Amino acid sequence: MLKRIKGKAWKFGDNINTDLICPGPLMRLPIDQIGQAAMAGIDPDFHTKISKGDIIVAGENFGSGSSRELAPLALKKAGIEAIVAKYYARIFYRNCIALGFPIIECEEAIDKIVERDELEINVSMGKIMNITQNEEYRGTEYPKEFQEIFNAGGIIPWIKKRGIDTLRD
Amino acid sequence: MGKTITEKILANASHRSEVCPGDLIWADIDVLFTHETVGPRVFAQSFEELGGKIWDPNKFAIFIDHYNLPSTIAHANVVKFTIEWAKSVGVKHFYNLCGPEHQVLIEEGFIRPGRVIIGTDSHTTTGGALGAFATGIGSTDCAFSLATGKIWLRVPTSLRINWEGTLPQGVMAKDVALRMIGTIGHGGATYKACEFAGPLIDNMSIDGRIVLSNMAVEMGAKNGIINPDEKTNQYLKTMIDAPITSIQSDEDADYEKEYYFNGDDLEPLVALPHSVDNVKTISEVEGIQIDGILIGTCTGGRYEDMEAAAHILRGKKIHPDTYAIVIPASRKIYEKMLLKGLLNIFLKAGCIVTYATCGPCAGHLGGLMANNEVRVSAQNRNFKGRSGSSTSKIYLASPLTCAASALKGELTDPRKYL
Structure with a gap:
């Protein structure tokens, strides 16, 4: 089962694209240092301000643009443990599933959460608790196929556990 | 109820008699590709x-x-790592310095109607111009x-985007793409298949159609x-040299929504910084001072x-305070430009013609933008910081508008020079 995630909310607007999440010029950083690029297109010091477990709360179309998996990877390596948004750009959404990086779609949460609110997320139930405001929001539940991949920690551990041969004809 | 071309391709690829929007399927991949920035170094x-x-x-x-040619040691190391990895795992189709992948894949015959094309680049959608199902993924999915x-896919709903009329002189496929993006919006086609159709598309060259499919992802498609x-x-x-599959949407296929556009009165368009859907006509923005232009990349660097x-x-010279970077979308296009005398025209006009590469578009090298610099570009994105400084500004336009x-x-309105 997925663990509970507890941390501060960092709020962003609509259409936060991958050039803002992980700017092209910083993609040359070694992968183990890519956390320094997290949100650098908006705030180059973002990675120094957050604590492990913090949560990004954003509007529509989060992660639009490039296919670069370095974008979710940068957020993950910087210490972000979940994202809540109205909806995600397609490849960003896929990348998070592949990486086992928890993301939730929830309109209500976006409108109500204020920057730095303390949140607790139960990913498998799609539940977001706002500890600061004493509220609870319900996000979209994943299809059970995605749940399985999340529970395994991403698509690589998922297929390793299941066996590659199970996919072959 | 009939089926769309996208549904038919995905049914074939998943060995089912039919699929419906929303179905989760395992599809067989016909062509998988990656590149050095997000390829083996990540996966x-x-x-x-x-x-x-x-x-x-x-x-x-x-x-x-x-990352070609590398301008920093960090980039050079990634290129070297990728070359060595490709050798170590026995990669058969390896293309170094041949040009942006989307164009090279077409030229090398990888893209064919009915195929499932998967690549670690958002502009993989380019392959749809030839009737393939082509979409982007990330590094871990690629591994x-x-x-x-195989790849898991959710069968998308389809939008049918119909184009009537003919394009006036001075208006290009890029303007058609910008009109759609401006109307449908940057996120307006997210998770969906976009199908471009109608007499205008029928009459459009393949080079033009490629631009539309390339930029479909700018609507989230x-x-x-x-x-x-x-x-x-x-x-x-x-x-x-092989039989070409014939695959078509049925007349009575089900579309989530249909859009209707007419090319007859389309004007040259420009997407203003920093959003692809911030689209205005050239007459609304003419006269804005620029530092330079870029013609090229996987979007605007084909022979046409x-x-x-x-x-x-x-026979003209670019403005003395302006630079012009020209980047062919492939080595083959570069060669044709040489043979047909185009290189001469660009060089004599004062342009810099580089080798075929993604260039500065994705912000890696070869003409990055300074603070507050302003560029008109035939590339596909104008996000903040896309090609360099976060205070630089990119206006997206057609190659004709860039040249003018x-x-x-x-x-400048290119129609003044035609």
């Missing part, structure tokens, strides 16, 4: 964990196009597919597909684009 370990064996070397290609030959026709077949026959720009620049703007040093 080599995951691939190794899955056994490190390419499921079918005939169906996998790797490109070095984003998975490289070992298994999963794929941007055009039903293959006789023109597609003729085009493919010049590069592949070069010919259009050269037509405007022939280079002559005046300001945003």
